[in-house]
Amino acid sequence: MRTEQEEIRLMKGNEAIAEAAIRCGCDGYFGYPITPQSEIMETLMDLRPWESTGMVVLQAESETASINMVYGAAGCGKKAMTSSSSPGMSLMQEGLSYIACAELPCVVVNVMRGGPGLGTIQPSQADYYQSVKGGGHGDYKLITLAPASVQEMADFTMLAFELAFKYRNPALILADGIIGQMMEKVVLPPYQARMTEEEIRRKYPWATLGKLRGQKQNIITSLCLLPEEMEAVNLHLQAKYRQVEQNEVRYETLHCDDAEYLIVAFGSTARVCQKAVETAREQGIKVGLLRPITLYPYPSEAIARIAGRGRGVLTVEMSAGQMLDDVRLAVNGAVPVEFFGRLGGIVPAPDEVFEALKTKLIKENV
Amino acid sequence: MNIIDSANLVYRKTPVMTDLTMHYCPGCSHGVVHKLVAEVIDEMDIQDKTIGIAPVGCAVFAYKYIDIDWQQAAHGRAPALATAVKRLLPDRYVFTYQGDGDLAAIGTAETIHACNRGENIVIIFINNGIYGMTGGQMAPTTLDGMKTATSPSGRSVPLNGYPLDMTKLLAELDGTCYVTRQSVHSLGAVRKTKKALRKAFENSMLEKGTSVIEVVSTCNSGWKMTPDESNKWMVENMFPKYPMGDLKDR
Ligand SMILES: Cc1ncc(C[n+]2csc(CCOP(=O)(O)OP(=O)(O)O)c2C)c(N)n1
Numbered sequence: 001m002r003t004e005q006e007e008i009r010l011m012k013g014n015e016a017i018a019e020a021a022i023r024c025g026c027d028g029y030f031g032y033p034i035t036p037q038s039e040i041m042e043t044l045m046d047l048r049p050w051e052s053t054g055m056v057v058l059q060a061e062s063e064t065a066s067i068n069m070v071y072g073a074a075g076c077g078k079k080a081m082t083s084s085s086s087p088g089m090s091l092m093q094e095g096l097s098y099i100a101c102a103e104l105p106c107v108v109v110n111v112m113r114g115g116p117g118l119g120t121i122q123p124s125q126a127d128y129y130q131s132v133k134g135g136g137h138g139d140y141k142l143i144t145l146a147p148a149s150v151q152e153m154a155d156f157t158m159l160a161f162e163l164a165f166k167y168r169n170p171a172l173i174l175a176d177g178i179i180g181q182m183m184e185k186v187v188l189p190p191y192q193a194r195m196t197e198e199e200i201r202r203k204y205p206w207a208t209l210g211k212l213r214g215q216k217q218n219i220i221t222s223l224c225l226l227p228e229e230m231e232a233v234n235l236h237l238q239a240k241y242r243q244v245e246q247n248e249v250r251y252e253t254l255h256c257d258d259a260e261y262l263i264v265a266f267g268s269t270a271r272v273c274q275k276a277v278e279t280a281r282e283q284g285i286k287v288g289l290l291r292p293i294t295l296y297p298y299p300s301e302a303i304a305r306i307a308g309r310g311r312g313v314l315t316v317e318m319s320a321g322q323m324l325d326d327v328r329l330a331v332n333g334a335v336p337v338e339f340f341g342r343l344g345g346i347v348p349a350p351d352e353v354f355e356a357l358k359t360k361l362i363k364e365n366v
Numbered sequence: 367m368n369i370i371d372s373a374n375l376v377y378r379k380t381p382v383m384t385d386l387t388m389h390y391c392p393g394c395s396h397g398v399v400h401k402l403v404a405e406v407i408d409e410m411d412i413q414d415k416t417i418g419i420a421p422v423g424c425a426v427f428a429y430k431y432i433d434i435d436w437q438q439a440a441h442g443r444a445p446a447l448a449t450a451v452k453r454l455l456p457d458r459y460v461f462t463y464q465g466d467g468d469l470a471a472i473g474t475a476e477t478i479h480a481c482n483r484g485e486n487i488v489i490i491f492i493n494n495g496i497y498g499m500t501g502g503q504m505a506p507t508t509l510d511g512m513k514t515a516t517s518p519s520g521r522s523v524p525l526n527g528y529p530l531d532m533t534k535l536l537a538e539l540d541g542t543c544y545v546t547r548q549s550v551h552s553l554g555a556v557r558k559t560k561k562a563l564r565k566a567f568e569n570s571m572l573e574k575g576t577s578v579i580e581v582v583s584t585c586n587s588g589w590k591m592t593p594d595e596s597n598k599w600m601v602e603n604m605f606p607k608y609p610m611g612d613l614k615d616r
Contacts, residue, residue, distance in 0.1 A: 028454055056453045061479035065446040068439065068476070072419070072447030075437045078454050098440050208435035208451070210414045210458055219429045221420075221438035 007188045013153040013179040016186050017083065017109055018043035020157035021055075025194040026107075027078035028056040030069035032088060035121040036177040037111035040083045053194055063088035067095030067108070074104035075220040077200040077207025079161055083109035085177075086127050087118060089135075096170055097136030101222035101233070105164035107157065108142075109173040111180035114345030122345025123177030125267060128322035131174050132296040139234055141241050143171040143248065144295040146266040150184035152293075158189060165204075167244055174295060176318065178268035178347065241297075249302070250293035255281060256306050259288025261361055264303060264327050265316040266292050268347070273316050275350035280357060287357065295323070300330035312336045312361045316353055319343065336361065380408040384433050393593025395583030396425055396492060398550040402560045403463070403490065404432045406567055416459040417451050419444040423465035424498040442473025445480035448487045452570075459570050461488035466507040467497045470532040477532070484541030484575035488566040491533065491578060494585035495604060502588035506530040509607055514588070529607055533580040537613035543574035545614040549582045549605075551597040574616070582608050 011019070018040050021029060031041045041059065049055035056073075060066040066082040073080035084092065089110045099106060110131065114124040131144050143163050145156045153175060160171035200207055211217045224230040252270075255277060256262065265273040270291035280287040290306060292299050307313045312335050315324045321339045328337050340356035342348045368374060382404035390397045407416050413434055420428045422441035429436035439447045444462035452460040469477050469491050480487065496514055497503040503516040509529050511520040521529070537545040544566055548559040559581060566577035582604050584596035591599055 028450060030450060056450075058449070058453065060446070061475055064443070065449075065476055065479065068443035068446035069450035071439070071443075072437060072450035073454050075447070076417075076451055076454055080450070094440055095443070102438075208417050208437055209455065210417060211433070211435045212414050217429070217433055218435045219438070220436070221429065223426060223438055 006190055008185060009188060010183055010185055011150065012039055012181060012183050013147070013150045013175060014039035014111065014181070015043045016150050016154040016188070017157050017173070018047065019188050020154040021081060022047060022049045022053055023189050023191050024158040024161055025053065025079060025192040026055055026081055026161070027194055028058070028069070028073040028080045030058050030060050030066040030073070030080070030082050032060050032063050032066050032084065034085045034088045036113055036123070036180050037083050037085050037109065039180070040109065053191070055194065063091040064095065067092040067099070070106045070108070071095060071099050071102070071104060074099065074106040075102070075208050077204035077209065079194070081107040081109070083111065085111050085113045086115050086124070089127060089130065093130070093136035096142065097138050097140060098222045099170050100140035100142065100237070101138065102220050103168040104170070104220065105161075105168050106170050107160040107164055107173065108170060109175065112174065112176045114343070120345040121177065123268065123347060124318050124345055125176055125269060126319040126322065126343070127174070128295065128317070128319060131172055132298070140237060141169070141244070141296050143167065143169055143244060144174050145171065146174050146293060146295050147179055148267050148270050148291060150179070150182065150186045153179060154186050154188060163248060167240055169240065169244070174267070176267050245297040248294055249297045249299050251299040251302055252291045252293060253302070253306070254289040256288035256290060258286050259306065260286040260310045261288070261357065262307050262310055262313045263287060263289045263316060263353070263357070264292070264313060264323070265289065266295060266323065269316050269318055272348055272350050273353055276353035276357065279350060279354050285362065298326050298330070300326065303327060303330040304332065304334070307331045308334050310335060312338065314357050314361050315339050316348060316356070317341045318347065380405045382408040382413055382433050384431055386430050388431060389427060390424065391587045393584060393586040393596060394424070395494065395550050395581060398556060399490065399492060399559070399581050399583075400428060400431050402550070402556065402563055403461075406560060406563045407432070407434065410564070410567060412459050412567070415457070416461070417455070419448045419451070419460070419462040421462070421464040421468040423468050425463050425465060425492065426499070428463050442468050442471070443476055444468065445473065445476040445485070445487070445489065449480050449483070449485050452485055452487050456486070459488070459567055461490060461567070463490045464492065465498065466491070466493045466495065466505045466532075470506045470530050477536070478539070481536050481576045481578065482539045482541045486570045486573055487576055488570055489576060489578045490563070491580040492583050493580050493608060494583040494588065496585050496588040498585045498588050502585070507532070509603055531608065533578060533608070533613060536578050542576045542578055542614060543616050544569055544577040546578070546612045547580045547582060547608060547610055549600070549610060551584065551600060580608070582610070
């Protein structure tokens, strides 16, 4: 019934995540409905993977429960995931802090909507701070991937699991309502078998699968009462984050080789900016686009390098300017860094971005 | 007499208990319940098939004393963890061990919904009527008039509401199969609690639903009484509100 082949389909970003999860051998999904990402769990319930791959899909009583179910599953060395949108993500922050400290691998998807508060169901990128600056308590980081297409929703589901297990760290797919809802062509990966318990025991000896005779007990915990020990835990985490920063920075550039001006944008905003860059190029303005794919670790060096050769940077976001901080830190005063953003669920139009480029950046340099 | 000779052996510490000295106050019920859980695991020969979920509360270090695989949950979230563990490892015995603050205050939603889904897990509920770990503050189960650090003149119903009988509530849910209330203040009570624990662990392979064992317990430091006074106080004051026995067995 299942083919080993890749499949080409037209589907929503949310549906692509569900398909990719089953195909990459995910063991368990736990979630709570919220627009604009409910299609993820709806698709899973429709596909009934418990009958094919054995994957467990469960609707929890809240996002607090979902993320803690993910903790339980991940503690057993299983591939576990959840998804939500902004208000639900706020509820998950406690769990994410525990998961990060207990060093459990898992995948979390946030299809962002406009806030604060209950806000709007329209797309937004205003959870950037929450995602990459902590969100919950304590010094921890989530490996954060920002898809800009339906294809990347599928690809990053697999990549997120890969990175989560590589570093024993939660990985976040930070999408927005546009990427979740829009339909595009997507090449779905072939099916990968779920790991057997023997494989899990071999690869993840820390997993709580039951203490076998002669083995020592496995304990998944984030508790460490002695401050000296807790500092050691923190230093270990920090060393791991330095590794992540060294190895996992991902970004994409467009027309950056000769760029005098640089636009930095992620997710669907980068797609809008791409159009603005084309318009500018048609008018002879040398503009390039850098799209961070990993928001943590952040492509600071690339931004510094490309921006350093030019005359200014425009950061474009669907927020009041959150990633802007990281762009400014990267550029470190070398050239002016300006911002254009729309808030509360409004998607910037390409001509607005082009206007902002001209009025905020180019004019100042004249 | 050679006491090492197995024929002369009258008592043996179960090897499922570690040799660590417990951090519990002398007289606290936690230690006794830990031992009973370990003995049941030993007697059922399921040490390699049991996964415990520890709470936030005095029993946060349960994993130090019972030699099995453990996950330590955030405050109140143990039933959510247990749900996922059991769903992904259905042939494993999965139990949570929670205090009254953990289970009946901050974790009320997780507890009710795990029980309502009829997760095939065991929930061990230590009801000492107080927040032991944080220094004796009022719990949802604190009795009317009972003095605690946050109800220094005694719990007052107009201010704090009524003591919550969570176990009675859980017995009402279709998802629970076995709900019982026990204690460990006397030899007979200890034996009964052990029997209840055994039955609950056995239930978890019968796909009957959730088993809940409340152990009405003492917290002599929190209550500011001697262990002996605590036991008497518990029988006189806690038992009328939280009566012993099975609330449900199906
Ligand atoms: C989110 C959160 N809130 C509060 C606390 C502080 N806290 C730790 S244990 C506890 C109550 C424990 O009481 P109980 O569950 O009755 O268990 P006991 O210590 O009496 O065994 C509280 C409030 C915490 N650790 N986490």
